[in-house]
């Protein structure tokens with residue numbers, strides 16, 4: 001009796017679709033696909049998964065029924081594809097009573113077809129830029145290329161009520177690639193792709209910034225990746241840079257996005273905060289841990305337009321995928337419930353604060369440290385960023401100076417602080 005097979009096949013140029021079918025001859029079937037279809041010669045079909053089964057018709061019918069909503073309306077043969085859906089198809093087939101054995105399954109390490117294109121490199125002069133400009137750009141990129149670990153995103157986002165995501169459009173506007181095999185995908189994009197259903201998201205939009213590959217002003221290559229329901233697609237709008245302040249990114253921010261979530265470039269943090277906060281949208285973002293005592297950001301904390309998220313972030317990946325330390329913290333304008341770090345605040349009478357943690361500076365201003373906070377002191381006093389990150393402003397205190405405060409001790413300038421006062 002002829003052998004029976006179930007397969008998942010995909011055309012190279014149609015990565016958001018696949019076909020699931022049955023056959024008695026895998027090789028012949030693939031040849032048929034490659035002869036009869038294809039938008040171009042390059043649109044080659046390849047198997048993603050094949051297996052031997054006892055009854056291909058029964059199994060195929062069960063797949064059709066189980067995944068009816070993942071089939072295209074017109075061509076019932078076409079199923080939506082992304083790596084999460086692929087895993088689901090394969091798991092279902094493997095667990096089916098008619099499954100016999102796997103023959104082939106696609107691994108993540110797809111062979112890359114590399115075209116060698118002969119080209120001559122234009123000189124800096126031809127590109128109209130100086131060596132200094134290139135070096136400056138490269139320097140900026142180095143400072144910005146810190147990638148967030150998946151675990152850090154999971155740790156922070158799992159703290160928020162799941163309902164905040166329901167039917168919402170999440171915008172990751174500094175999140176480089178959504179790579180086909182997900183290997184080079186930003187952990188933010190990956191987190192939302194993997195949890196899309198669980199969080200009941202409406203849409204995910206990630207934008208790819210062309211900057212890092214544009215050291216030599218070769219032109220904009222930014223793109224917009226969108227996932228809406230089961231559909232995933234990438235668009236490369238003309239002249240789009242992918243920068244968070246590109247007109248198209250601003251349009252998405254203002255007209256489409258509900259919640260912005262990313263780790264933006266440290267070197268552009270001031271502009272990024274201004275744009276994001278002005279948009280009035282909800283956000284959960286990573287930024288420098290010292291922002292609560294940095295002049296450009298203090299007014300946002302003072303005006304209650306932003307507050308600390310739950311966690312600090314101490315390690316990031318560099319482009320070589322090595323862990324590097326850089327002191328980051330989550331910030332948000334979404335309500336924080338029972339902030340666990342309140343317990344780090346030691347709010348007690350001034351007299352009970354140990355001497356070494358309370359001082360008066362040359363201007364006779366009280367300066368407290370180690371998260372000690374007086375609860376019976378009516379005048380302004382200076383604190384570091386830590387109490388603010390631990391939720392001091394939610395405990396009946398306010399910032400009263402919209403810039404940094406530098407205490408002087410015996411004429412010596414000390415670390416910058418922020419001035420707060422009991423309400």
Ligand SMILES: C[S@@+](CC[C@H](N)C(=O)[O-])C[C@H]1O[C@@H](n2cnc3c(N)ncnc32)[C@H](O)[C@@H]1O
Nearest residue numbers: 144146147148174175209242243244263264265
């Ligand atoms: C701190 S990294 C974080 C990347 C990613 N969001 C993550 O968390 O892994 C900031 C990224 O923003 C990119 N970037 C730099 N300038 C940008 C801009 N103007 N608009 C959007 N992204 C930018 C950098 O290339 C870098 O990849």
